[in-house]
Amino acid sequence: MSTVKTLEDLKKIREEALEKKKAKATSGAIQVTIGMGTCGIAAGARDAMKAILDVIEADNLSGVIVTQTGCIGLCEKEPIVQVTIGEAPMVTYGKVTPDVAIQIMKDHVIKNQIVTGNQIQLA
Amino acid sequence: MRELALHILDIAENSVNASSTMVRISIHENTVSDRLSFSITDNGNGMDEELIRQVVDPFYTSRTTRRVGLGLPLLKAAAELCNGGLTITSSVNKGARVSCWFQHSHVDRMPLGDMVSTMTMLLIGYPDIHWIYRYEFNDRLFEFDDEYFKKELGDIALSEPTIISFLRCHLEEGMHGVRELLLLSLP
Numbered sequence: 001m002s003t004v005k006t007l008e009d010l011k012k013i014r015e016e017a018l019e020k021k022k023a024k025a026t027s028g029a030i031q032v033t034i035g036m037g038t039c040g041i042a043a044g045a046r047d048a049m050k051a052i053l054d055v056i057e058a059d060n061l062s063g064v065i066v067t068q069t070g071c072i073g074l075c076e077k078e079p080i081v082q083v084t085i086g087e088a089p090m091v092t093y094g095k096v097t098p099d100v101a102i103q104i105m106k107d108h109v110i111k112n113q114i115v116t117g118n119q120i121q122l123a
Numbered sequence: 124m125r126e127l128a129l130h131i132l133d134i135a136e137n138s139v140n141a142s143s144t145m146v147r148i149s150i151h152e153n154t155v156s157d158r159l160s161f162s163i164t165d166n167g168n169g170m171d172e173e174l175i176r177q178v179v180d181p182f183y184t185s186r187t188t189r190r191v192g193l194g195l196p197l198l199k200a201a202a203e204l205c206n207g208g209l210t211i212t213s214s215v216n217k218g219a220r221v222s223c224w225f226q227h228s229h230v231d232r233m234p235l236g237d238m239v240s241t242m243t244m245l246l247i248g249y250p251d252i253h254w255i256y257r258y259e260f261n262d263r264l265f266e267f268d269d270e271y272f273k274k275e276l277g278d279i280a281l282s283e284p285t286i287i288s289f290l291r292c293h294l295e296e297g298m299h300g301v302r303e304l305l306l307l308s309l310p
Contacts, residue, residue, distance in 0.1 A: 010275040013286060017279040036248065038194045041133050042124055050240050053247070057287045066282040068248035070140055 028086020035080040037071030043078035051098035055105035126236025141167030160224035205229035
């Protein structure tokens, strides 16, 4: 995959992405949310999100929606990452270092296997 | 937080939480006047004078609202230690502007840090917000306004792999170019 640098190449990217989107339309939507409150940022949420984007880029994972959220009241468990795949209930992970983030992407997002070690149960 | 880029991310998150639709992040490194300054300007809910006083004072910040954590008071203290400061100008429903500056060469000044990551996170994480990023090094300017970019992309998510690559490359080279040109102009 060649890297794109200029704004002029955007149209090309768009067409490619549209085709991929068509091919992916049948599988369930994947959403990855990262807590980016002050607590999350101080605990390393940006590094976790960076690791997640690295995996998407390196493995060319199309159709993953990455979003952010503020503090959810579990500051001591930050950085927090939440994964929702299709209709399945949302899974929340705590203490997500970049290594854990990579594992979540490789196991949960790609193979649909929950990473039990860092999972937290929301009351 | 050990990078200014993390503080900038934190302040921009406040802008997002204040229902902004447009956020401008502006950084200026000036080695001639020996000053590193940045500002985050939004068009969100804004704050009244009372709230402005509270958000920069760690002892008055209300924990129950969680609207602003300890980020701003710590940044203000760090800036003041480096012959700088932090000011907030805002009024209710008129948006807010946080400005912060440091003595560029001060030995205790935090490094600017990874602004490419900070901007990539904000652009991808909040695609509904209009982001403007300006990075100035002495008199050379790199500017990224995501409006044109998003218009071209239409309904394609910004977290698609090729788009992440594009954003990172574009920001990296843009900032690097501004700095490198300066080095080349040295005698």
